Amino acid sequence: MALPEEPFETGRLFTPRVDRYGQIPVRTNRYSVPIRLIGKRVRVVLHASHLVVYDQNVEVARHERLIAKGAVRLDLDHYLEVLVRKPGAFPGSTALEQARSAGRFTPVHDAWWDRARKMHGEREGTRALIEVLLLGRHLPHEHVVAGLAAALRAGAMTADAVALEARKAAQAETDPTPAADRLVSGEPSATVTSLHEWRLAHLPADTRPLPSVAPYDQLLRCRRTSGSDHREGEAQ
Numbered sequence: 001m002a003l004p005e006e007p008f009e010t011g012r013l014f015t016p017r018v019d020r021y022g023q024i025p026v027r028t029n030r031y032s033v034p035i036r037l038i039g040k041r042v043r044v045v046l047h048a049s050h051l052v053v054y055d056q057n058v059e060v061a062r063h064e065r066l067i068a069k070g071a072v073r074l075d076l077d078h079y080l081e082v083l084v085r086k087p088g089a090f091p092g093s094t095a096l097e098q099a100r101s102a103g104r105f106t107p108v109h110d111a112w113w114d115r116a117r118k119m120h121g122e123r124e125g126t127r128a129l130i131e132v133l134l135l136g137r138h139l140p141h142e143h144v145v146a147g148l149a150a151a152l153r154a155g156a157m158t159a160d161a162v163a164l165e166a167r168k169a170a171q172a173e174t175d176p177t178p179a180a181d182r183l184v185s186g187e188p189s190a191t192v193t194s195l196h197e198w199r200l201a202h203l204p205a206d207t208r209p210l211p212s213v214a215p216y217d218q219l220l221r222c223r224r225t226s227g228s229d230h231r232e233g234e235a236q
Contacts, residue, residue: 011045011052018042022078026051028069032078032095033061074098076105080134087126104141112148116157131159135166143169 016024022035026044033042033053043054046065053061063073074095083090090096099105109129117125135144147166151157156165 009045011047014044014046015041016044023072023074024053029066030072031061031063031066032072032074034078035082076133077136080130084127084130084134087123087130090126090130106145108145108148108152112152112157112162115152115155119157125157128157128159132162135159135163139163139166139170143167 014026016026018024018033018037018040020038022038023030023032024042024044026046031051031053037055037060040055042060043056045052045054048065050065051063052059053063061075061078063075066073072094076093076095076099079093079095083093096105109132112132113125113129116128119125120128132144132148135147139147143166144162146169147162147164150165150168151161154161156162
């Protein structure tokens, strides 16, 4: 007989409820899920080396399975919505420590963060970094790191600048002309441009006529005329 079209599911199924910390218990360990699922019941498929978490039929988290008892596995991305409102909890968070250990939070992140805090202050600099981390939901991790490095060299400590440089890095992978050839041909090297300036540069030309205050001048003349008539009436 022909083999089935879909592979046989060998994982064990659990349906835990997400606690107030955005975590679920699976066997003797705990794993994080997006905080928007707090209070909801999710479906977990536990495999030999990993587990997958589903909200209905949508995958919302994937973790390497913990072997030791009583351990906790946290994904920093699951807590960004809370941390952007409370950036003071970011530096000492367990999720940040685990992201560093896993290599997701690189020395480039730390260097950009240090410069941002010096420029914007502790709170706003940390919030800017969290906004950069949120870019990882739409851009590949390596492009975000490349954007951080380019923005750091240019002294651009905003999430918009990092986003623009990350997109440039993504475009460079698909550009058939190497950077070295562009420099030899005399083209100027890339510079960091803020997202706001880029949007202004790409606005369509404004063809509307300049505004005129002539109608308002007519109103003033009418007012002066009516005012003089009123004074003449009082004199009579």
